[in-house]
Amino acid sequence: MTVGIVVVSHSSKIAEGAVELAAQMAPDVELVAAGGTDDERIGTSLEKVLAAVEQSLVDSGGDGVVVLTDLGSAVMTAESAMEFASDPDAVLLADAPLVEGLVAAAVAAQGGAAVGDVCKAAEAVAFGTVPAGVGGPEVPDVKDEPDASGNFELINPLGMHARPAAKIAGGLSGLDAEVTVNGVDGMSIMALMALMALAAGKGSTLRVEANGKDALKAVQYVGRLVEEGFGEL
Template sequence: MTVGIVIVSHSAKIAQGTVELAAQMAPSVVLRAAGGTDDDGIGTSFDKVTAAIGEADSGDGVVILCDLGSAVLTTETALEFVNDDQRARISLADAPVVEGAVAGAVAAETGGDVAAVISAAEHAGRGGLSGPGASEAGSANGPTGPVTRTVTLINRDGLHARPAADFVKKASGFDARISVNGVDAKSLLGIMSLGLVKGRDAELAADGPDASTAIEELAELIESGFGEK
């Protein structure tokens, strides 16, 4: 199970589109759209929000992202009607809907709890270039310094959304500080912001207990072309 995510928007299309985008990066995360009024007009729906929360709650918690102030009011009203045990597992993130949903979904996909998902989503609203509390690889080096390697992107579209998500999910599994061209390798938006396309070099650096393994496996992932031609 993972933390579930609910998108509350005044537009059914925005909510559903955001869910579809985030699902591409985090296929195992339960994402639910609660957009528009009951008849899919512009506005919000108490019933849609209530249903989405129930469907997204697997027991590990739910993070809710809202687009405008009245969406927050509808969500808060819906939360007044859930039982105390469930309410304790639900949190609203103060984050941009699209960027926050993508970053939060990847955090949930990699096993993050509610606090980690909220942190990732809210950090996305501050530029997303490095994770909260993250430090650049090499800032606490051992005697020999960080492990480094330069790899060239070979897949047609480089580190676009899906490969970037695959890269971040793999990087998040290592006990190491890892960077790509100086950006935190565990930050999806940071990696995507690099604009690494086919033929560009990715300079990997890591330090920490898993540094050597991390660099080897991440380099192999890039060299494999992420399964793309």
């Protein structure tokens, strides 16, 4: 079993679409969409969210459930559903952007992370961070020389895209290190995907720099993913 994930949105289409996206990167994770009202209008439904949480608790086989939401009242609805859940202590609400947080959480769950770590993976995502020259600031250097670094050539056919970005960000979120990949935040899926705009396709090189206790582990983790073609070969 893996940790279950529930997506709460004001729109059933948004919830279902987010689940469909995350499922491409985490096929073994139980993802449940709980969007819209009972009559499919825009809004949230306590009954629908509670049913989704209960289903996910069963599907996770006791591993726990992480809930992600979109806007305002969805948070309150999710909190109410958690209070009424059969095992409220096994359900965590992530304070994270819906889509990016969901993908990071799903990848962490796919890797066998515990419920608390799955929630942390979602919350560790740096929302909206993109490379310099693509709408946002470059992550500043912590110091002149990183604790660990490496250069890795992309060998998978599509280079950097959503699935590799999710695997990198999801794995790094559980490590005690600050990591950049080609100068952008290695824990931000959006920033990593923006590397596509800088021609990070097959044959290009990822420069990974890390500082902190797990710096070497972080560089080795990214290097292993790249050398394995992100499982796409």
